[in-house]
Amino acid sequence: MHGLTLRGAMTAAVALLAAPLTAQDNGAPVPGLTAPPMTAQDLVTLPRLGAPAVNAAGTMAVYSVTLTDPDSLTRAPVHYLIDLTQPSAAPAALTLSLRASDLAFGADGHLYFLSGEHPDADAPQRTRLWRIAVARNSRVGAPQVVADTPDAAIAGFKLAPNGSAVALWGEVPRDCPTFGCADAAPRHLPGPGNGRLYDAKDGFVRHWDRWATPGIHNRIFTFPLKDGVAQGQGIPVDGTDSATGLTADTPTMPFGGGEELAFAPDGKTLYFTARKSGAAEPTSTNLDIYAADLTGAAPRLLTASNAATDTTPVPSPDGRYLAWLAMDRPTYEADRLSIRLLDLAAGTVRNLTEATDLSFGSLAWEADGRHLIATAQKVLDTPAFRIDTKTGKVTELNLMAGNEAHIANLVPLPGGRALFTRDSLGNPSELFLSDGMGQARPITDVATTRMGGLASIVTRRFSFAGAEGDTVWGQITRLADQNGPIPAILYIHGGPQGSFNDSWSTRWNPRVLASQGYAVISIDFHGSTGYGQAFTDAIGKDWGGKPLEDLQKGLDAALTLDTQIDGTRACAMGASYGGYMVNWIAGQWPDRFDCIVQHDGLFDMRSFYYATEELWFPRWDFGGSYTEERETYEKWNPVNHVDKWKTPMLVITGEQDFRVPYTQGLQSFTALQERGIPAQLLVFPTENHWVLGAKNSLQWHDTVFAWLDRWLKQDAPE
Numbered sequence: 189m190h191g192l193t194l195r196g197a198m199t200a201a202v203a204l205l206a207a208p209l210t211a212q213d214n215g216a217p218v219p220g221l222t223a224p225p226m227t228a229q230d231l232v233t234l235p236r237l238g239a240p241a242v243n244a245a246g247t248m249a250v251y252s253v254t255l256t257d258p259d260s261l262t263r264a265p266v267h268y269l270i271d272l273t274q275p276s277a278a279p280a281a282l283t284l285s286l287r288a289s290d291l292a293f294g295a296d297g298h299l300y301f302l303s304g305e306h307p308d309a310d311a312p313q314r315t316r317l318w319r320i321a322v323a324r325n326s327r328v329g330a331p332q333v334v335a336d337t338p339d340a341a342i343a344g345f346k347l348a349p350n351g352s353a354v355a356l357w358g359e360v361p362r363d364c365p366t367f368g369c370a371d372a373a374p375r376h377l378p379g380p381g382n383g384r385l386y387d388a389k390d391g392f393v394r395h396w397d398r399w400a401t402p403g404i405h406n407r408i409f410t411f412p413l414k415d416g417v418a419q420g421q422g423i424p425v426d427g428t429d430s431a432t433g434l435t436a437d438t439p440t441m442p443f444g445g446g447e448e449l450a451f452a453p454d455g456k457t458l459y460f461t462a463r464k465s466g467a468a469e470p471t472s473t474n475l476d477i478y479a480a481d482l483t484g485a486a487p488r489l490l491t492a493s494n495a496a497t498d499t500t501p502v503p504s505p506d507g508r509y510l511a512w513l514a515m516d517r518p519t520y521e522a523d524r525l526s527i528r529l530l531d532l533a534a535g536t537v538r539n540l541t542e543a544t545d546l547s548f549g550s551l552a553w554e555a556d557g558r559h560l561i562a563t564a565q566k567v568l569d570t571p572a573f574r575i576d577t578k579t580g581k582v583t584e585l586n587l588m589a590g591n592e593a594h595i596a597n598l599v600p601l602p603g604g605r606a607l608f609t610r611d612s613l614g615n616p617s618e619l620f621l622s623d624g625m626g627q628a629r630p631i632t633d634v635a636t637t638r639m640g641g642l643a644s645i646v647t648r649r650f651s652f653a654g655a656e657g658d659t660v661w662g663q664i665t666r667l668a669d670q671n672g673p674i675p676a677i678l679y680i681h682g683g684p685q686g687s688f689n690d691s692w693s694t695r696w697n698p699r700v701l702a703s704q705g706y707a708v709i710s711i712d713f714h715g716s717t718g719y720g721q722a723f724t725d726a727i728g729k730d731w732g733g734k735p736l737e738d739l740q741k742g743l744d745a746a747l748t749l750d751t752q753i754d755g756t757r758a759c760a761m762g763a764s765y766g767g768y769m770v771n772w773i774a775g776q777w778p779d780r781f782d783c784i785v786q787h788d789g790l791f792d793m794r795s796f797y798y799a800t801e802e803l804w805f806p807r808w809d810f811g812g813s814y815t816e817e818r819e820t821y822e823k824w825n826p827v828n829h830v831d832k833w834k835t836p837m838l839v840i841t842g843e844q845d846f847r848v849p850y851t852q853g854l855q856s857f858t859a860l861q862e863r864g865i866p867a868q869l870l871v872f873p874t875e876n877h878w879v880l881g882a883k884n885s886l887q888w889h890d891t892v893f894a895w896l897d898r899w900l901k902q903d904a905p906e
Contacts, residue, residue: 218705220671223643225703228889230642231694232882233258237609237617237634238265239597243293244349246555246601247273248324250282250291250299251619253634261882267291269326270631272601272621279632280326286318290344290446294319295351296416300334302342307331315342317356319416335411335418339368343406344439346446348455353410353482354418355425355449355458357439360407363430367409367422375403391469395801396442397844397876406437408449408460410482425458425480425487433486436462440475440499447550452503457481459490459501459510470803473521477501477512490530493537496523500550505557508532509577513548514539519804522685524721527551527560527575540580545720546573555602561585561625563595565718568649568661568690570594572608574625587620587628594691611692613647613665613699615639644668645699647690652745655714655734658723662742663688664750665698666707672752675759675900677701678743678781679710682764684735684809685724687716695878695885696763704893706900707753711742729811731765732772732824739769740777757900761892763787764848764877768826771856774837775829783899785892787840788848788877791856792827799849830859836866838895840888842875868895 218225238252249272252265267288268279288301298319306316316336321329335342335356343358361372376384386393390402409422427433439448440463448461458480463469475497478487491498496515503510510530515523524547527540541548546564553560560575571592572585587595593612600606604624611617616635622628630636646668654660666674679698681688688698688710698708712719713735715727727735747755760781762770767789774784790796797806797814810824811817822828837860841853850871860867870891872884879888 218643218667218670218703220669221643221667222669223641225643225667225705226639226700227703228700228886228893229258231697231700231889232256232261232886234616234638235634236694237619237632239609240599240607240619241292241299242272242599242601242607243297244295246603246605247271248293248322249599249607249619250293250322251279251632252289252291256882261886263882265289268632269322269324270619271324272605272607275629277631282322282326282328284320284328284331286331288318292345292347294347294416295349298322298416299328300345300347300354302345303331312338314338317342317345317354317418332416334413334416337367337422339366339370339372344446346449346451348413348451349453350455351413352455353412353451355408355410355451356418356422357406357408357449359401359404360409361404362407362426362435363403365424365428372404374401376401389467391466392801394846396846397842398442398846405435405465406439406441406444408438408458408480410458410480423482423484425460425478425482426462427486428484429486434462434464434478435466436464438462438478447500450501450503453505453507459503460487461499461501470801471519471807473497473515473519473804475499477510496520497525498528502551502553502560504553505555511540511551511553511560511577513551520808521802521805522683522717522724523547524724525549527562529577538580540575540577541582543580544582546582547717547721547724548573550596550598552598552600554600554604556604561598561600561606563598565687565689567718568663568687568712569718570596570689570691572598572606585625587622587625589627594689612690613663613692614645616692643703645702647698648749650745650749652741654738654741658714658726660712660714660738660742661719662709662711662746663690663698664707664709664746664753665702666750666753667702667705670705670752673754673757674705674707674752675757675896676743676747676753676755677706677708677896678739678758678760679708680739680760680762680766680769681710681712681716682762682766683717684713684715684727684731684765684768685717686765687712687718689718700889704896706896707746707750709743709746709753711739713738713742728809729817729820730824731768731809732776735769736772736776739773757782759783759785759896759900761785761787762789764789767848770837771826772824772829774835775826775832778832778834781835783895784835784837785840785895786837786853786856788842788845789839789852789856790826790848791852791859793821793825795855796848796852797821799851801846827855827859830863833859833863833865836899838868838870838892840870840872840879840891842872842877842879844874844876847877 233256236254240249240251267282270279271277286303286305290302317334318331346355392400408425411418480487495518498514501512513525517523548562548564550563569592574583598608606622609617619632620628648664767786841850857869
């Protein structure tokens with residue numbers, strides 16, 4: 189490894205977590221500040237908390253923190269154990285001898301994890317599943333190999349609750365009866381050259397940030413466990429016979445993970461989410477839930493009656509019920525997610541939350557099996573809710589006394605307790621423990637103390653009458669002690685069915701932008717989530733209509749509320765749909781802003797339609813294909829209004845972005861060049877729709893901040 193070695197990371201962990209951030213030179217000082225403002229370097233190197241893993245008794249939890257070396261910007265994880273039975277217990281570092289990921293407790297009390305390292309330096313390099321004994325005092329034993337699969341890489345695993353089996357998944361040819369075949373040859377590489385050959389019946393040619401490999405899928409294989417070691421070559425849950433079984437990706441690509449599969453309590457059945465492969469895949473949102481009996485027989489389809497999304501299966505602790513999240517409308521990826529409950533004995537299914545206008549994003553059973561616990565967006569927050577499985581009654585839990593912000597990774601514990609992470613616009617994730625589903629207390633300090641050494645921000649929520657008189661919400665984030673006048677940034681979220689929410693981000697982060705001396709104004713325009721499904725649906729066929737009106741009225745409302753904000757110095761920023769919107773603003777509101785930052789924005793709706801991969805998305809939002817709804821696509825097409833463009837624009841794109849291909853950015857940059865408008869183009873060869881690399885993130889922020897400073901903090905050049 190380079191930069192932080194694992195041992196070096198472990199040694200330095202305590203000091204790094206406790207030390208205040210060292211602010212970088214931010215250029216001109218911000219009036220009124222006494223504490224250092226947060227910098228891009230701070231954001232990139234801030235420790236990042238992962239999701240917790242809890243043992244079966246609910247007495248111990250482990251969690252990982254990713255540390256970034258401030259000089260090399262390389263990243264390495266460190267791991268901690270915390271005793272959940274002792275209110276004053278401090279986390280203890282776990283000194284694992286291997287670099288580990290995906291930590292999980294087994295029924296045997298051991299800690300299981302994936303690692304690409306091996307104690308034997310001569311061992312072949314590949315990812316293996318390991319286990320290690322862990323004592324409550326954080327002492328660990330020697331690592332033991334649980335599963336070693338030389339013919340396929342292990343991408344993830346899930347343990348049976350009773351310790352009888354383990355499920356492994358990875359990319360395996362569909363006609364391979366075991367977890368990997370040494371002689372497998374990708375059918376899309378026929379040779380003799382290096383050309384990739386695709387057939388129309390294969391479906392996706394490329395997806396998110398990678399070219400497709402027809403015939404090779406994410407597949408799950410189960411293995412019996414004996415004395416902590418996987419036995420045999422694996423049993424495919426999609427069926428041993430590819431002719432009669434299921435051909436699909438499970439977990440689903442590109443973002444599916446362990447939340448999409450679960451063992452029954454007795455370990456004899458595996459429930460999993462799958463997306464069937466085929467020519468219809470780019471136009472379908474039909475995810476289904478299957479049950480496999482671990483014999484190699486074809487799995488049983490449980491959700492045949494629903495052609496929309498079904499996902500996140502969670503069996504009840506007694507094994508009687510299976511709950512999951514489901515949408516109602518096929519081909520709509522932003523439809524409301526309700527909670528379905530299947531009585532496995534009776535075969536009956538109920539929509540528990542049919543009468544509740546909330547879209548749930550996570551799901552778990554309370555330890556006693558009487559209620560479900562779920563999270564959902566609700567007006568800029570993401571609180572937790574308890575759902576009565578008999579009546580369907582939904583009760584909002586007050587885990588943070590009215591200050592939930594963004595609750596995630598919630599694990600119900602025995603005794604009515606709950607472990608979860610919480611983050612906000614002002615602070616990244618920390619781990620919290622709640623007794624009796626009441627007011628929670630923090631049990632980690634991964635970054636809170638460090639953030640406390642920086643200049644404070646204040647976020648003000650506000651509402652106003654937007655398009656069609658509907659109530660629209662927004663937020664103003666600025667430095668608490670800054671003296672005006674303060675230049676304004678209109679921050680426009682992507683999706684478009686999304687929200688900036690009161691939550692932390694490692695990319696588009698309002699706090700780090702506000703710390704440069706700007707007032708960040710974000711508006712949850714029509715189409716945003718957390719305000720009921722009708723509000724989310726309202727953007728359909730209206731991409732440049734009501735949302736633009738909301739942004740215009742929201743900016744005026746924010747300037748009226750905070751008179752220290754200087755509305756005469758303002759820039760607009762957006763990515764994805766937000767990037768579309770700033771391209772639209774450039775032609776529809778050309779005299780309002782001093783500059784624009786456009787990241788992965790849609791520029792030409794016709795060329796976008798024929799180059800993107802998940803075609804269900806534009807087909808739903810615009811009412812059909814480009815051929816079927818040409819007038820709607822062209823009505824809201826930014827390219828049709830470049831004759832009015834005049835605002836200086838920074839264009840950013842990633843060459844591995846297949847959702848909004850980088851040619852959209854090149855086209856907008858060409859339009860700017862042709863018109864002689866000041867512009868810059870930043871292209872990341874290795875990034876997708878997001879900028880994930882530490883060095884690239886730092887470059888992104890440095891470039892954006894320089895562009896904003898150029899137009900807002902001094903007289904703009906002629």
